[in-house]
Amino acid sequence: MTVTRRGxxxxxxxxxxxxxxxxxxxxxxxxxxxVLGRGRVLSYGSLYPALKKMLRAGFITExxxxxxxxxxxxxxxxxxxxxxTTTGAVSRRQRIxxxxxxxxDERFAKLMSExxxxxxxxxDFGVRFAFFGRTDREIxxxxxxxxxxxxxxxxxxxxxxxxxxxxxxxxNSYAVELARHGLESVEREVSWLSDLIAAERGEGRHEGQxxxxxxxxxxxxxxx
Amino acid sequence: MTVTRRGxxxxxxxxxxxxxxxxxxxxxxxxxxxVLGRGRVLSYGSLYPALKKMLRAGFITExxxxxxxxxxxxxxxxxxxxxxTTTGAVSRRQRIxxxxxxxxDERFAKLMSExxxxxxxxxDFGVRFAFFGRTDREIxxxxxxxxxxxxxxxxxxxxxxxxxxxxxxxxNSYAVELARHGLESVEREVSWLSDLIAAERGEGRHEGQxxxxxxxxxxxxxxx
DNA sequence: GTTAGCATGTAAGGAGTTACATGATTTT
DNA sequence: AAAATCATGTAACTCCTTACATGCTAAC
Numbered sequence: 190m191t192v193t194r195r196g197x198x199x200x201x202x203x204x205x206x207x208x209x210x211x212x213x214x215x216x217x218x219x220x221x222x223x224v225l226g227r228g229r230v231l232s233y234g235s236l237y238p239a240l241k242k243m244l245r246a247g248f249i250t251e252x253x254x255x256x257x258x259x260x261x262x263x264x265x266x267x268x269x270x271x272x273x274t275t276t277g278a279v280s281r282r283q284r285i286x287x288x289x290x291x292x293x294d295e296r297f298a299k300l301m302s303e304x305x306x307x308x309x310x311x312x313d314f315g316v317r318f319a320f321f322g323r324t325d326r327e328i329x330x331x332x333x334x335x336x337x338x339x340x341x342x343x344x345x346x347x348x349x350x351x352x353x354x355x356x357x358x359x360x361n362s363y364a365v366e367l368a369r370h371g372l373e374s375v376e377r378e379v380s381w382l383s384d385l386i387a388a389e390r391g392e393g394r395h396e397g398q399x400x401x402x403x404x405x406x407x408x409x410x411x412x413x
Numbered sequence: 414m415t416v417t418r419r420g421x422x423x424x425x426x427x428x429x430x431x432x433x434x435x436x437x438x439x440x441x442x443x444x445x446x447x448v449l450g451r452g453r454v455l456s457y458g459s460l461y462p463a464l465k466k467m468l469r470a471g472f473i474t475e476x477x478x479x480x481x482x483x484x485x486x487x488x489x490x491x492x493x494x495x496x497x498t499t500t501g502a503v504s505r506r507q508r509i510x511x512x513x514x515x516x517x518d519e520r521f522a523k524l525m526s527e528x529x530x531x532x533x534x535x536x537d538f539g540v541r542f543a544f545f546g547r548t549d550r551e552i553x554x555x556x557x558x559x560x561x562x563x564x565x566x567x568x569x570x571x572x573x574x575x576x577x578x579x580x581x582x583x584x585n586s587y588a589v590e591l592a593r594h595g596l597e598s599v600e601r602e603v604s605w606l607s608d609l610i611a612a613e614r615g616e617g618r619h620e621g622q623x624x625x626x627x628x629x630x631x632x633x634x635x636x637x
Numbered sequence: 638g639t640t641a642g643c644a645t646g647t648a649a650g651g652a653g654t655t656a657c658a659t660g661a662t663t664t665t
Numbered sequence: 666a667a668a669a670t671c672a673t674g675t676a677a678c679t680c681c682t683t684a685c686a687t688g689c690t691a692a693c
Contacts (some may be wrong), residue, residue: 364543
């Protein structure tokens, strides 16, 4: 019925992340929080059932794995002395690692290529953007431009309502200030998008091997 | 059980808006979209049931009213010539106007004074901020500071996850850029809050009659 | 030794969306 | 004449959160 169903967003995000590398739930969630953005924090009550569903659908597989030795600190804390665990290797905390199946891979590609109107909405956009590394430039541009148009539409709408509300008997300055601030941050996102679009277009000809097309603002600030 | 229940946000927003002036559903929704912020658009499927619930609770009353003459355009378009409507005055489209009862007034005051942790969350914060005009400075400060702390906590969390993800085998530049952009806009909100807090503190002594305490950034840009 | 973080789940419930229904009025 | 906007609702459904339940491991 509906062109692009809600709820596929989470699925897409999981597929995308697992495509990069296998992960267990707990870590997956942390990555999802970044990718889903807006400071949203996904609950386990959402994540695990979703994973189960994807398992049933055959998009992912699970297998129990031992957590790798904590690396950094492991050098010092208790050298030999394996407790009393049956297996020779120190039985670490168990975790369930999820991995993409070929079917999941296909599913991911399919969802990514369907860049319908839902892709310009907040969450969906964030997820699709996060996986631009594996998206054709044509689609990248479509999404970026669609998103920008969507935001501009939003701006127009809000500005309109804001003007209308100024005619009201009681003008609430705080509400106006709030709306103004909101407007400003949307405007900022629009210009961010414009930069990205320009960069994407600029790279047009010599497009090729290296991942991200962004140049202007990208790059880690001062981390080494 | 829970300190401040979800779902009270919409109720609070409606109470606050109706406190300013009576309104019908359609208009209420527009105002709510401003106050709820983030470009969220509330559906009627949420609004009307909520209003019904508040009616039952006795916080608001409804009464049918005729829409006022469209005002602006009415001056030119057809001067005298009232169509053929039975009533002397041109029978306008009917609308249901909602008004606050004394009980609703009380309810609003009560909810506003309970500025618990829920008040620093996105939606709740926006609503409370919008009604700062009728909030004590003490509470205003508590909310502003709580909100700022909440955001800073969020920042720390995201930055932590971001660093951790950089150690991953596959570093996804787009995801990083997305997170960076998100971070930036949260940082901007923090400084906005800091300005507001400073302004709020500055006005400390000669606090009094005029509504908003904000001075630095407020004021319509170039409208008139 | 206690707190904080790691790790995985389930059940119940709520809040809100979508889709459906319907119709008047205004603007182009 | 058509399209947009105004205006009010309901029913089904879905996604997600909250609260519960459990236990290991690292750091202070």
